[in-house]
Amino acid sequence: MKSGFVAIIGRPNVGKSTLLNAILQTKISIVTNKSQTTRNNIKGIYTEKDSQIVFVDTPGIHKSHFKLGDEMNNMALNSFKDVDAILYIIDSSKDFDELDEQLLSSNKINSKTPLFLIFNKIDLTNIIKINNLKKKYLSYFPNAKVIETVAIKNFNVDDLIKNIIEILPEGPFYYPEDQLSDRDLRFQAKEIIREQALLLLDKEVPHSLAVEIENFKELETKIDIDALIIVEKDSQKGIVIGKNGTMIKNIGMRSRKELEKILQTHVILNLYVKVIRDWRNKNTILKQFGYTKNSNY
Numbered sequence: 010m011k012s013g014f015v016a017i018i019g020r021p022n023v024g025k026s027t028l029l030n031a032i033l034q035t036k037i038s039i040v041t042n043k044s045q046t047t048r049n050n051i052k053g054i055y056t057e058k059d060s061q062i063v064f065v066d067t068p069g070i071h072k073s074h075f076k077l078g079d080e081m082n083n084m085a086l087n088s089f090k091d092v093d094a095i096l097y098i099i100d101s102s103k104d105f106d107e108l109d110e111q112l113l114s115s116n117k118i119n120s121k122t123p124l125f126l127i128f129n130k131i132d133l134t135n136i137i138k139i140n141n142l143k144k145k146y147l148s149y150f151p152n153a154k155v156i157e158t159v160a161i162k163n164f165n166v167d168d169l170i171k172n173i174i175e176i177l178p179e180g181p182f183y184y185p186e187d188q189l190s191d192r193d194l195r196f197q198a199k200e201i202i203r204e205q206a207l208l209l210l211d212k213e214v215p216h217s218l219a220v221e222i223e224n225f226k227e228l229e230t231k232i233d234i235d236a237l238i239i240v241e242k243d244s245q246k247g248i249v250i251g252k253n254g255t256m257i258k259n260i261g262m263r264s265r266k267e268l269e270k271i272l273q274t275h276v277i278l279n280l281y282v283k284v285i286r287d288w289r290n291k292n293t294i295l296k297q298f299g300y301t302k303n304s305n306y
């Protein structure tokens with residue numbers, strides 16, 4: 010039997026969570042067009058007959074201006090300290106930048122850990138650009154395995170899994186065969202609501218927004234959920250509620266539909282909005298929301 014832990018890392022918005030979901034053919038991690046969507050390390054467990062890969066999706070590594078961002082970066086940087094392989098995801102349509110350079114030239118990535126350079130989003134660019142990027146990345150890690158993917162279309166995902174299994178050590182299954190994630194339904198619910206809010210909102214609001222589940226009651230024929238949407242300013246609260254409550258109704262309706270798909274049961278969802286000023290810089294709030302290493306999540 011083969012098994013191991015594999016960290017999925019990279020800059021924000023490159024397609025890390027999309028790739029994890031493609032590998033597991035299930036929505037484990039939320040995906041939006043906004044950067045810094047993922048705020049926690051989230052495990053996705055892939056099991057085949059005689060191999061198990063425990064993937065760890067991570068927040069995109071970015072230049073942070075808030076304590077929240079520092080915590081997210083720390084989570085990501087801690088994820089690949091002791092793993093059997095690292096998937097470094099690259100948005101092939103973007104230029105190589107200063108933060109990539111910093112990360113690759115620091116000694117944070119252990120040169121003994123097998124490294125996969127995943128050139129994702131190749132549908133958005135051309136061969137010349139991809140080849141230039143490859144040269145750049147390979148100059149830091151000449152032995153890395155290069156794979157091109159289009160995560161939204163599942164392109165090359167099977168090939169990637171095959172390549173990972175090849176380098177995994179012999180080992181036991183770490184999780185039951187039918188377990189797909191380390192996160193519970195409560196966590197999934199808060200993430201789905203955040204995802205739907207992020208998809209509908211713009212500018213600084215997505216980054217200032219958090220969701221807390223106040224009540225999650227599993228009844229025989231339905232699940233009752235009360236959730237709080239937290240923002241940092243009164244003006245943002247107004248935007249989240251929308252004219253005559255249209256925005257919050259829309260967020261609620263879309264979240265409920267998505268939750269019903271995942272939970273396979275009827276969902277009653279009540280949303281409330283609350284302002285906590287500057288919560289992204291408050292340690293106690295970050296801990297309460299599950300955004301620190303020592304949080305419950």
Ligand SMILES: Nc1nc2c(ncn2[C@@H]2O[C@H](COP(=O)(O)OP(=O)(O)OP(=O)(O)O)[C@@H](O)[C@H]2O)c(=O)[nH]1
Pocket residue numbers: 020021022023024025026027028039040041042043044045046047048067068069070129130131132133158159160161162
């Ligand atoms: N065209 C194209 N878009 C993609 C591809 N993979 C992901 N995307 C899109 O890129 C955006 C970001 O995807 P995510 O999976 O949320 O990216 P991420 O790296 O997890 O982002 P963070 O959680 O913010 O770090 C979404 O709009 C995806 O639909 C791809 O291969 N091609």
Ligand SMILES: [Mg+2]
Pocket residue numbers: 025026027038039040046047067068069
């Ligand atoms: Mg993500």
